[in-house]
Amino acid sequence: MSESETARLGARVRAYRTMRRMTVRGLAGEAGASASFISQLERGQAGASVGMLRRIALALGVTVADLFSEDDEVGHRVVPRSGRPELPAGPGARKYLISQRPLRNLEMYAGEFDPGASTGAEPYTHGDSQEILLVIRGEVALWLGPPGEAARHVLGPGDSVEYRTSVPHRVANEGERTAEVLWVVSPPTPAT
Incomplete structure (x- = not known):
């Protein structure tokens, strides 16, 4: 991943974490990672393996794809x-x-x-x-x-x-x- 992609991924992880009112340590514990790793990931200073991204996504209640989605706008979604x-x-x-x-x-x-x-x-x-x-x-x-x-x-x-x-x-x-x-x-x- 490029530096800008890593930075965007980190920003999305941070946004989902704060939305869920989770601390860095809380997310780290749920995902089986260190707090320093999560902090570095959120600041765009570290990348993550696919396995780690899956654990982070699960802890945040999202999919791995959501962590990479650039679509912050939620449109109308009708579900019968x-x-x-x-x-x-x-x-x-x-x-x-x-x-x-x-x-x-x-x-x-x-x-x-x-x-x-x-x-x-x-x-x-x-x-x-x-x-x-x-x-x-x-x-x-x-x-x-x-x-x-x-x-x-x-x-x-x-x-x-x-x-x-x-x-x-x-x-x-x-x-x-x-x-x-x-x-x-x-x-x-x-x-x-």
Whole structure:
């Protein structure tokens, strides 16, 4: 890569890292690199192997191609309901990505929970971002806090709750109808 290409790559890595509110050390830890290497990469003073770029992209929640894209403008992107990318979810649960990659300022997901379905048996965390859960249809229970200490909230259509993604949380449909929810997370959390 030329010096200007290396500098542009470093600037994009820094931009995605700061957008995600990650420190240089945080990104280095997630990518399996040293903080000094990430710092040099961001300043355009070092290049990276394809393997390292893959680990950095994964830690930032983008693709390797996004790290090289010169297109900072996000145009209108219409995604029909049938075209939403489906993400892994537990039995009886479906999760769809609504915001399109590369995730810049926020991420948004739609979820459907059949009766008895949940996000899993255990609460989970992801990063330290602001998350909003909005119930569109049906009713869900949300637990916030560590196991054994979690507060339980029952939410119906139109109800919402806001919390940090670093707080253990779990969603379950204890009702008799399919529930539909939306999650909005800002800034996007690193991929784990």
